[in-house]
Amino acid sequence: MKLIVQKFGGTSVGNIERIRNVATKVKKELDRGNKVAVVVSAMSGVTNQLVAYVNELSPLSTPQAWAEYDQVVSSGEQVTSGLLALCLNEMGVPARSYSGWQIPLKTDAAHGKARIESIDAASMLEEISSGKVVVVAGFQGIDENGRVSTLGRGGSDTSAVALAAALKADRCDIYTDVDGVFTTDPRIVSNARKLDKVAYEEMLEMASLGAKVLQTRSVEMAMNHNVIVQVLNSFNDTKGTLLVKEEDIVEQKRITGIAYSRDDARISLTEIANIPGMSAALFAPLAQAGINVDMIVQNVTEGGKSTDITFTVPKVDVDNAIAVVEKLRDKLQYKSLHADKHVAKISIVGVGMRSHTGIAQTMFEALAEKNINISVISTSEIKISVLIAEEYTELAVRSLHAAFELEKA
């Protein structure tokens, strides 16, 4: 007998009929002779609505305000956990719901983006061994002060993987509204191909570069705790995508997938003095302000006297970043400061990059052919990211998908 964690996302529990569909999926797993722990998201749209209510009332400028944010936005998952438990019981499947604090699933106190510290599996294991299905509200926990916390948007994936690790489950099945992990977002590229397998490392890059099918931390957690994760469609029975170790992918293609993100903004400073210490003088204060700088490019201007520096920060932090940089004007003596929120980061990802050549060339040529200008480039061993104007996001993703022939198996 196996223990399976099943996680159902917002669309999958979007109305009562869909909750019934989820209950049927749970029952099927039980009928296979397995035990089941379920993690649910809020019904689709609910978390956004709750966030909007909070934003109407507060600029969220204090930790106290963020604690209240968590009290509000965590409620969506509480509703679905109760509804699904009710539904299962009505079908004759014994079940009980858990909020994060009832487990307890303990987190740090970073409200709005809390990290899981521990999960006490004892109560859930007792219920499971007595023949019940446990239905856990995803996305939430409790901090050391007894206050409800949430794990960041998309955090139910992380709840599910963490629960699978704590329960020593045999597998964690993430049910969503598409057939699995695709070569790129199937809502942008209609001939995107579902991947049967994807390496943890690739999934980690794809998620952190914008593919929201799994929350980045859930992939990190799966890697660290050796959790077997599968991504599946809750609306059909097709085979999903299995996360695997890199060596289990026999034939490595040139690239595996393409991700995009509109979450960054670009800041450019011109004519900074070309002397040692200027980058440190710029980036240290940004780090101190808690601003995460991602891509950076620096070029020396003609004559070598000065340099231009361009970098990206999360869009939500751009006003803060500008304030920090403006305070440095005397020190850096830059000539102009320019910020642009209308940018997109397009990334190609794949472990095959370690062994294939000419990949950057294919990428840059495909973009050039469509007249898409690249303003910043950054690379790692298994990814290349470029920053472009936001209006070209979809064109860039489609062109790259075609250039790398990702539609072909």
Ligand code: ADP
């Ligand atoms: P859930 O509510 O089930 O957690 P999400 O909306 O968070 O679902 O994530 C699923 C969505 O992720 C899909 O509907 C799809 O549009 C998007 N997505 C982005 N990139 C990919 C990709 N490479 N593969 C599959 N889905 C992707």
Ligand code: ASP
């Ligand atoms: N409901 C939360 C969100 O929308 C968590 C999740 O769905 O994973 O971000």
Ligand code: MG
């Ligand atoms: Mg999600």
